Amino acid sequence: MSNPCIKCGKQRIDGKSWKEKSGNSTIFYTKTICPDSACQKLLDQETADRIAKNELILKNKAEAKLAREKLLASN
Numbered sequence: 001m002s003n004p005c006i007k008c009g010k011q012r013i014d015g016k017s018w019k020e021k022s023g024n025s026t027i028f029y030t031k032t033i034c035p036d037s038a039c040q041k042l043l044d045q046e047t048a049d050r051i052a053k054n055e056l057i058l059k060n061k062a063e064a065k066l067a068r069e070k071l072l073a074s075n
């Protein structure tokens, strides 16, 4: 199974693994990381940025929805 790093193309390696309970079953997760720690650090940063951006978009959407509802309620 090939799982190259999207940044540098090196074969990604297994990093952290953990298990989570989902109902009656336990699901095992393995996070793959880039063997190049500097590259992985950049990837982590980009992931964090992307999550923050998504949260901001969701927040703005929620606020826009609230504003719209307020406007409708005032009419």
Ligand SMILES: [Zn+2]
Pocket (backbone or CB within 6 Å): 005, 006, 007, 008, 009, 010, 034, 035, 036, 039, 040
């Ligand atoms: Zn990499």
